[in-house]
Amino acid sequence: MVFVALAGGAATARAAGPAPVAQLELDRYLGTWYQLAAVPMPFNLNCARDTRAEYTPAADGVVGVHNSCTTWSGGQDRIDGTATVTDPETTAQFHVAFPGVPGQDQPDGPTNYIVTGLDPDYAWAVVTDPSAQSGFVLSRSPALEPAQWDSVRAVIVAAGQDQCRYLVAPTTGGLPDPMPLCRL
Numbered sequence: 001m002v003f004v005a006l007a008g009g010a011a012t013a014r015a016a017g018p019a020p021v022a023q024l025e026l027d028r029y030l031g032t033w034y035q036l037a038a039v040p041m042p043f044n045l046n047c048a049r050d051t052r053a054e055y056t057p058a059a060d061g062v063v064g065v066h067n068s069c070t071t072w073s074g075g076q077d078r079i080d081g082t083a084t085v086t087d088p089e090t091t092a093q094f095h096v097a098f099p100g101v102p103g104q105d106q107p108d109g110p111t112n113y114i115v116t117g118l119d120p121d122y123a124w125a126v127v128t129d130p131s132a133q134s135g136f137v138l139s140r141s142p143a144l145e146p147a148q149w150d151s152v153r154a155v156i157v158a159a160g161q162d163q164c165r166y167l168v169a170p171t172t173g174g175l176p177d178p179m180p181l182c183r184l
Contacts, residue, residue: 017130018159020092021118026085028122029115030055030063036124036144036174037137037152037166037181043101048072049170053138058082062107065096086111092118117155124148126155135161137181142173149184156181 035051038044044051047069056064065081079098084107087093092115098104104112110130117126124139137152144152156163166181175184 018114018116018128018132020090020114023090024092024115026091033138034142034171035169036139037168039135039165041134046071046077050172051169116159132161142171
């Protein structure tokens with residue numbers, strides 16, 4: 001599942017690793033995002049299609065993270081968490097926490113989510129972690145235009161990642177089948 005962290009709150013030093021975007025406007029980032037591609041990770045293997053993340057303001061400067069998807073058996077999977085900004089300079093790095101998920105169950109911690117690419121109109125975003133092992137392509141709509149995909153792939157490469165590690169995430173109204181992003 002997607003995990004995006006947006007919030008004001010306790011700040012720590014900027015994490016080493018992939019560079020964040022120069023500035024992220026948190027209010028513009030709130031709302032619904034569709035996951036259009038991702039590096040397969042244990043927490044998202046249960047999702048067959050229509051993975052979404054909803055970011056909502058919560059108490060004490062924390063943002064609510066509400067992820068959902070359709071599973072391989074046709075059911076729904078959902079997880080709720082919180083996110084806190086860890087980089088007040090760019091507001092593009094976060095610590096995301098999901099209660100009950102080992103290694104992600106503490107509300108305070110180091111950066112584990114970096115927005116490395118962002119469309120000027122906030123139509124799409126590319127995110128990863130400090131080690132660049134995970135990655136997500138998020139969009140405000142279930143589909144991107146070919147030129148937008150070109151921009152997304154350029155951001156992934158600039159972040160030091162292999163675009164072939166990303167698999168298209170099937171989305172109703174978007175691409176129907178999983179495939180390596182480099183073949184798109």
